[in-house]
Amino acid sequence: MWRFILIRFFKAFFQLLLTSLIAFLIVKSAPGDPIASLVGGREFMTDHDYQRVAHNLGLDRPIALQYGTWLVNIFQGDWGHSIRDGRFVSTTILECINATLILIGISCFFMIGIAVFVGCWAGLRARTNIDYIISSLSLISSATPAFWLGLLLILLFSVSLNWFPSSGQLPIGSDGALSDYLVHLTLPVSCIVLTHIGPYIRLVRGSVQDVLTTDYYRAAQARGLPKLVLIKNYILPNALTPFTVWIGLTFPLLVGGTFIVEWVFGWPGIGRLFLQVSMARDYPMIMGIVIATSVLVIIGNLLADFLVLWLNPRLRRKTSSTNDND
């Protein structure tokens, strides 16, 4: 058990390292000369000035060394300054990350709840009309682009019906009342949940059906246990393990989807910030957000893994071999 947890943390660390390396290399290979762009063009600098600035910024050193220095700085909490407004990257990210966490957290909560409930329902009523309706809807859900559904929701509920605001987190001049938050959260959360829930429902439905055919379930049924006990003690625990694994695996997709939804709804989170700074080519901010998001994803993955461990007693015993099975 402890060995598994240790290995898992080790892996998380490498994950972070590799992501940071990819981000570093992409930004390094981007067209344009960072030194020249500081003063507005290469022609405004003498060769001597150019080399001096390059030396001061450490840009004349080998690329591996540059990466190392940058990485050490990241671990020490020095994430650099934004090119756009000169503020600390870490400060800006910390300001924005709360909004994103709220959005992802609430979406996850609803998504898991609805997927488990609806998936069980469809699985228990397999090959009935309700099952067909749920399955079709979940298929349509996974074929719908998040940004498009977001636009439709804005069109319907903000422009036509005027029920919910189309963008932002709080109205101007608001004192931060809970109802203001909730009204602004409704559309983005619905958008995330509706476009990501499809595969989860299908997965729960499938695992519920698998449990229904097992001998131990039939034995329990034959003993005449009440339906609720059957669902709570026999179906759910077995259906939840693959579900949790799947949530962990698809968490990066969910984070990516959230970014797009933030952009569409003008939600002041890290995703909107990321798209803004990407388009403005604010390199320190881009790299900072990539690292911050990776940390977020890795924490999500770790949580899912440990949850699986807690949900499934069989894994707890043979944990050291879980790494190798597929």
Add this chain to the structure above:
Amino acid sequence: MLVPEWLHTFGKHRLACIGLFGLVVISFFSIAGPFFLDGNTQQFNLENMLAAPSNEYLLGTDRLGRDLLWQIMSGGRISLWVGLIATLLATVIGCSYGIISALMGNWVDRILLYILDIILAIPMLLIVIVVQALGESSMIKVILVIGLTSWANIARLVRTESCRLLQTTFIQAAITIGCTPFQIIIRHLLPNLLSPLIVVVTVGVGNAILLETTLSFLNLGIPSTSYPSWGNIMSNGMSALLSGSWWIVVFPGLMIVITVLSINLIGDGLRDIVNPVQRESRT
């Protein structure tokens, strides 16, 4: 006979047939459609800016007065091609990675699998957005970026399947009689990998189309100055959305949903052919 049998299974899968029908219609609509339309409708026509759907313009016009129907048709061509070629690229990379991992075995396999696990946990959308935001975008670049970031799932499947196949008697026999690794890959591994592969590849095309349209919508994909794509049509229509011109955003999106849905339905049908055991429990 193998072919009639799987065709029969596919034919019995009603949803998959619907999907195939949808995809054929959309492909025909996108590839042949523009030829049936009056050539003038693609010209700028400032008298008909943002015209609502009518008899003259079935799906309305955009803010430059171009016929939306024509744009959606040619946009479909681009979106389908990008999805297809990007997924083919991903398949080639994924297959090579998976087969190398399985054939080498031992510590190479362990390390490659480890790297694969890590890659699967990276939020690729961020990387794609960064790459697209830095530097000029073009269709080739979009295809390359999507292909290079979506092969990990395929590699994982190919590696698992190859490992299983390498244990089978016929491949062990092939190794024993002295077949070269090349022969084993071409004559024994690839033909047997084809059926599980085709399912992930089908679903991959759908995902690639979704990714392309998302990028184009963010103005980070196919540049709207080069070709229309379903994503950049919507991106252009964004500004007109709040003034009530809903058709520019609604119709291309519907096309995306129908296309990806059709592809996913076909994928489901193929999965049932490939994996008959699952068909019993999961319709």
